[in-house]
Amino acid sequence: MTASGTxxxxxxxxxxxxxxxxAGKTTLLNHVLANAGRRRITVxxxxxxxxxxxxxxxxxxxxxxxxxxxxxVCCSIGGRLVDTLLSISNRPDPPDFLVIEASGVSDPVRIxxxxxxxxxxxxxxxxxxxxxxxxxxxxxxPYVGDIARQQIAGATAILLTKTDLVDECRxxxxxxxxxxxxxxxxxxxxxxxxxxxxxxxxxxxxxxVRAGGLSSLNxxxxxxxxxxxxxxxxxxxRFDRTKLKDALRNVSGQLLxxxxxxxxxxxxxxxxxxxAGGRILITPFFGEAGTESTIVLIGVFNDEAKQVTxxxxxxxxxxxxxxxxxxxxxxxxxxxxxxxxx
Amino acid sequence: xxxxxxxxxxxxxxxxxxxxxxxxxxxxxxxxxDGRILSVGNGDDVKQWGNAEIVDTFRDKVLMPGLxxxxxxxxxxxxxxxxxxxxxxxxxPDGVRCxxxxxxxxxxxxxxxxxxxxxxxxxxxxxxGFDPIFFGTKRLSVKELDTVCAQRPIVILHxxxxxxxxxxxxxxxxxxDSETDIDGIGKDAHGEPTGELQEFAAMFPVYRLIGGGLxxxxxxxxxxIWNFGRVxxxxxxxxxxxxxxDFSERGNQNLRDVTNDPAYPLRIVPAxxxxxxxxxxxxxxxxxxxxxxxxxxxxxVKFIVDGSIQGFTARLKWPGYxxxxxxxxxxxxxxxxxxxxxxxxxAGLQLHIHxxxxxxxxxxxxxxxxxxxxxPRHDHRHTLQxxxxxxxxxxxxxAKLGLCINFFSNHLYYWGDAHYEQTMGADRANRMxxxxxARRLGIPFAxxxxxxxxxxxxxxxxxxxxxRETSSGRVLGASERVPVADAxxxxxxxxxxxxxxxxxVGSIEVGKFADFAVLEEDPSEVAPVRLKDxxxxxxxxxxRVFQGPAG
Numbered sequence: 054m055t056a057s058g059t060x061x062x063x064x065x066x067x068x069x070x071x072x073x074x075x076a077g078k079t080t081l082l083n084h085v086l087a088n089a090g091r092r093r094i095t096v097x098x099x100x101x102x103x104x105x106x107x108x109x110x111x112x113x114x115x116x117x118x119x120x121x122x123x124x125x126v127c128c129s130i131g132g133r134l135v136d137t138l139l140s141i142s143n144r145p146d147p148p149d150f151l152v153i154e155a156s157g158v159s160d161p162v163r164i165x166x167x168x169x170x171x172x173x174x175x176x177x178x179x180x181x182x183x184x185x186x187x188x189x190x191x192x193x194x195p196y197v198g199d200i201a202r203q204q205i206a207g208a209t210a211i212l213l214t215k216t217d218l219v220d221e222c223r224x225x226x227x228x229x230x231x232x233x234x235x236x237x238x239x240x241x242x243x244x245x246x247x248x249x250x251x252x253x254x255x256x257x258x259x260x261x262v263r264a265g266g267l268s269s270l271n272x273x274x275x276x277x278x279x280x281x282x283x284x285x286x287x288x289x290x291r292f293d294r295t296k297l298k299d300a301l302r303n304v305s306g307q308l309l310x311x312x313x314x315x316x317x318x319x320x321x322x323x324x325x326x327x328x329a330g331g332r333i334l335i336t337p338f339f340g341e342a343g344t345e346s347t348i349v350l351i352g353v354f355n356d357e358a359k360q361v362t363x364x365x366x367x368x369x370x371x372x373x374x375x376x377x378x379x380x381x382x383x384x385x386x387x388x389x390x391x392x393x394x395x
Numbered sequence: 396x397x398x399x400x401x402x403x404x405x406x407x408x409x410x411x412x413x414x415x416x417x418x419x420x421x422x423x424x425x426x427x428x429d430g431r432i433l434s435v436g437n438g439d440d441v442k443q444w445g446n447a448e449i450v451d452t453f454r455d456k457v458l459m460p461g462l463x464x465x466x467x468x469x470x471x472x473x474x475x476x477x478x479x480x481x482x483x484x485x486x487x488p489d490g491v492r493c494x495x496x497x498x499x500x501x502x503x504x505x506x507x508x509x510x511x512x513x514x515x516x517x518x519x520x521x522x523x524g525f526d527p528i529f530f531g532t533k534r535l536s537v538k539e540l541d542t543v544c545a546q547r548p549i550v551i552l553h554x555x556x557x558x559x560x561x562x563x564x565x566x567x568x569x570x571x572d573s574e575t576d577i578d579g580i581g582k583d584a585h586g587e588p589t590g591e592l593q594e595f596a597a598m599f600p601v602y603r604l605i606g607g608g609l610x611x612x613x614x615x616x617x618x619x620i621w622n623f624g625r626v627x628x629x630x631x632x633x634x635x636x637x638x639x640x641d642f643s644e645r646g647n648q649n650l651r652d653v654t655n656d657p658a659y660p661l662r663i664v665p666a667x668x669x670x671x672x673x674x675x676x677x678x679x680x681x682x683x684x685x686x687x688x689x690x691x692x693x694x695x696v697k698f699i700v701d702g703s704i705q706g707f708t709a710r711l712k713w714p715g716y717x718x719x720x721x722x723x724x725x726x727x728x729x730x731x732x733x734x735x736x737x738x739x740x741x742a743g744l745q746l747h748i749h750x751x752x753x754x755x756x757x758x759x760x761x762x763x764x765x766x767x768x769x770x771p772r773h774d775h776r777h778t779l780q781x782x783x784x785x786x787x788x789x790x791x792x793x794a795k796l797g798l799c800i801n802f803f804s805n806h807l808y809y810w811g812d813a814h815y816e817q818t819m820g821a822d823r824a825n826r827m828x829x830x831x832x833a834r835r836l837g838i839p840f841a842x843x844x845x846x847x848x849x850x851x852x853x854x855x856x857x858x859x860x861x862x863r864e865t866s867s868g869r870v871l872g873a874s875e876r877v878p879v880a881d882a883x884x885x886x887x888x889x890x891x892x893x894x895x896x897x898x899x900v901g902s903i904e905v906g907k908f909a910d911f912a913v914l915e916e917d918p919s920e921v922a923p924v925r926l927k928d929x930x931x932x933x934x935x936x937x938x939r940v941f942q943g944p945a946g
Contacts, residue, residue, distance in 0.1 A: 074728055133671055134595075135602045158725040166577040166596030171603070172570060196710075196729050196758060199722055332576040 064175040067168040069153045071161030072182035073201045077214035080246030095148040142173035162207035176329040181208035186218035210239040238306040283351040290370035291318040300365040305331035313348030318371040404447040413459040414903040427909040430937030457917045461633025461910030462853040463890035466843035469613035469637040472623030474847045478509040481524030488625035490944030506543045519548040526554040537563045537590035557706040558593040569600035614646035620653045628660040629943045630852040631912030631931040640665035654690040660941040666695035677742035696739045701755035709752030717820040732762035746777040753784035778893045794836040799893045802828040804842040804860040805849040811865030825872035841890035853886035858927035911935040
């Protein structure tokens with residue numbers, strides 16, 4: 054029995070980077086590694102063909118790169134991916150972060166979901182790179198178009214790459230085209246793989262909480278979000294499980310991820326909440342926790358959307374269900390940017 | 396052999412010898428020296444080589460060439476550590492016929508018996524081979540499995556190895572409950588998990604628990620290699636592939652050690668799978684070939700480009716899956732086929748490419764055409780593995796390109812009904828595994844079991860290809876039935892040809908290894924419907940007799 058040993062450790066944050074061949078996955082990964090500071094990051098490259106080049110490029114940035122030529126994720130009895138993920142989580146000194154670069158023809162969601170079930174990993178995002186100079190052609194490809202579309206649909210954030218190769222007008226068209234398949238509304242434009250670290254690391258977001266946007270990110274297109282931020286919801290009231298899930302699902306298009314410690318009206322123990330890719334994980338929390346519920350939300354929210362979300366979360370508490378008096382403006386919830394309230 | 400001329404000669408006398416050599420189809424005597432066939436014919440023919448020890452063990456038996464299984468996996472040998480709960484009878488390495496289980500109650504009963512025998516309180520109970528397709532709408536669920544044991548985790552791997560059933564202790568260990576919000580977790584009308592799991596993420600916590608149990612990397616365990624050899628021997632097989640091998644140092648050493656043991660009854664052909672072991676490339680195979688022995692032969696290179704039809708992960712051409720499921724997945728991007736395959740082709744190696752769906756087959760044909768235009772090679776014998784849905788135009792192209800095809804004929808029986816009703820529909824199910832078309836086109840062909848996916852038993856596989864009956868008794872495309880003589884050739888010389896071993900095995904001819912399957916009856920003369928029921932007495936490998944336990 055090896056399962057019990059992993060129950061109490063802090064889960065390893067997991068980001069899966071997907072996107073069709075040549076979309077710029079490796080470039081953006083290198084950018085993240087170069088700016089990772091003191092974080093210890095393990096990178097698992099699950100690509101085929103150009104693998105040696107990719108791995109060599111990445112190895113310049115971190116020692117901890119694991120090559121994994123494309124195994125069959127659908128039938129991974131004893132597959133290499135399984136072995137590798139098990140061994141990473143069983144290390145005496147596990148990494149601060151695991152990034153999996155998924156194969157160009159795989160559906161990153163399939164791998165990413167371990168971070169919504171297995172106790173050793175927590176999904177922080179599915180970041181799909183899209184090469185704007187050839188995505189239209191890729192989507193029309195009779196053999197891989199469906200797969201590229203699936204990747205876009207499963208993304209929690211889409212990174213538009215090689216944007217210097219198309220004009221603004223074309224870019225607008227492409228964003229509209231992607232929006233037809235994408236569930237996420239988070240689309241960012243990058244050059245040279247300069248992915249916003251906020252997509253990966255919480256503490257980068259926390260540092261920007263009051264910024265209200267990412268002006269430093271060279272975001273020009275009006276179609277791209279400028280309200281990337283995090284905010285906090287706090288309440289002393291207990292949540293109704295179903296209503297909480299509904300409220301979170303309603304904002305899944307804007308939400309990169311959310312996490313928190315919550316009190317539920319159907320359970321005495323504190324629970325841990327984790328949301329990514331529109332999917333919700335609620336598990337009992339065994340650490341020390343206060344009596345209030347706190348949820349940190351990270352995503353693209355303007356002031357109005359933020360307000361609507363906070364109200365929806367308030368409405369999901371049992372206090373609200375039972376019609377107890379909770380004035381909409383009292384301290385039952387607090388945006389971390391209180392001045393933003395209109 | 397410096398003193399070959401002085402080695403003793405043995406003459407095996409049989410009721411009948413089916414040589415598979417068209418120039419001399421039948422014989423009664425075969426002379427053996429140094430593990431090789433010295434002479435085949437009647438008593439007078441083989442006397443030319445001088446004094447011989449006459450062995451009449453087979454006086455009332457029929458000998459045919461040792462059967463060759465061109466696409467199976469050592470993993471078959473690892474499965475038998477778990478409890479078999481399949482629908483059909485299957486013989487384990489001990490030769491004991493494990494009866495098939497035709498009701499869910501029988502499955503539960505066998506699990507209970509296995510559970511009662513377990514001494515380790517903590518160990519999970521692992522079972523394999525279960526296939527719900529035979530039980531209509533009835534499904535196994537946690538409810539039934541919990542009646543076996545509500546404390547010990549139970550895991551049942553399905554025959555397809557794409558799904559599993561678990562009991563509630565396993566669900567708890569995995570952290571799966573009604574709240575679990577990921578794909579691949581079966582839930583009932585009340586939203587409670589049924590214990591049926593598929594998809595990578597859903598099964599991952601189970602892998603965490605069972606560790607290396609039921610792993611495809613079976614050459615890591617000597618016991619699995621031994622079990623594999625025994626299962627093969629019981630089916631009359633003397634040469635078998637391990638068509639996805641990691642070439643790990645320990646695995647290769649294990650294979651060398653085990654096959655070097657004269658008591659090991661099988662020649663093994665491991666195929667290098669670059670998709671699992673990226674390092675080394677063609678040179679890795681070329682180096683391994685340098686260490687080949689008579690019983691361990693490296694050489695083939697295996698690629699997998701799509702998934703499985705019954706798992707809806709094979710890549711299909713229009714009109715796609717009958718039940719409207721989305722098209723399957725690629726394991727290698729089609730635009731990279733050429734660059735991925737070419738280095739192995741250019742190094743003179745032989746490719747075995749898994750293509751289940753017809754779209755996968757088509758794009759692999761495109762890629763091989765490009766590679767062969769650029770770098771023509773005589774007698775490359777690149778082989779399409781499975782190739783289940785190829786149509787006439789694709790087969791014609793395969794013929795022109797000089798490809799071999801190893802069909803997954805067992806699918807006709809095991810999943811034929813599912814293909815007819817759910818995956819392909821009548822038109823494509825009737826032409827699936829089109830071996831007779833391939834034969835008419837002159838394509839070298841073989842049939843396989845893909846064990847452990849289906850049982851390793853070439854005579855059964857030959858029956859599938861010659862009768863094309865599904866398990867419900869429906870005949871799929873009678874016009875694709877292969878004549879029995881050709882079916883028997885496919886499981887001997889045909890398979891040997893796809894492994895570039897037809898100069899060594901596959902027929903009973905002078906110079907080849909003295910490898911025989913020992914049968915009670917002549918398969919070329921029994922009614923074709925009885926091919927699958929023929930009794931295998933045992934095998935002879937390099938002149939050494941391996942009698943199977945009575946089944």
